[in-house]
Amino acid sequence: MSAWAWVLVWVLLLVGSAGYLAMRGWTLWGQVRELLAELGIAAQRLEGVQGQVLLPEDQIREPGQLAVFAPPAVLSEERPATGRSLRRRNPGRRATPGPARAGDVH
Numbered sequence: 001m002s003a004w005a006w007v008l009v010w011v012l013l014l015v016g017s018a019g020y021l022a023m024r025g026w027t028l029w030g031q032v033r034e035l036l037a038e039l040g041i042a043a044q045r046l047e048g049v050q051g052q053v054l055l056p057e058d059q060i061r062e063p064g065q066l067a068v069f070a071p072p073a074v075l076s077e078e079r080p081a082t083g084r085s086l087r088r089r090n091p092g093r094r095a096t097p098g099p100a101r102a103g104d105v106h
Contacts, residue, residue, distance in 0.1 A: 067075060
């Protein structure tokens with residue numbers, strides 16, 4: 001092969017690779033645009049819900065209110081009342097049984 005034939009081969013390889021990289025870049029740019037659109041929608045949804053979220057620090061005024069710092073005897077007395085209030089608040093909570101559990105496997 002002559003020198004010009006090799007130059008032509010290399011030019012075709014460079015043009016082909018540039019075309020391939022341009023195609024991949026265009027696809028990537030489209031995916032980035034879609035991602036930015038989804039992030040914008042998510043930000044709008046978050047703004048709409050942000051005022052409705054009740055954070056734990058809004059409910060707790062002092063560290064003594066945390067159950068971690070309460071004596072175990074007090075917590076064991078409060079447990080039945082807490083269970084009753086949770087059942088009243090969400091009656092369908094235990095309506096469906098939980099997942100089947102495996103027994104002891106030896």
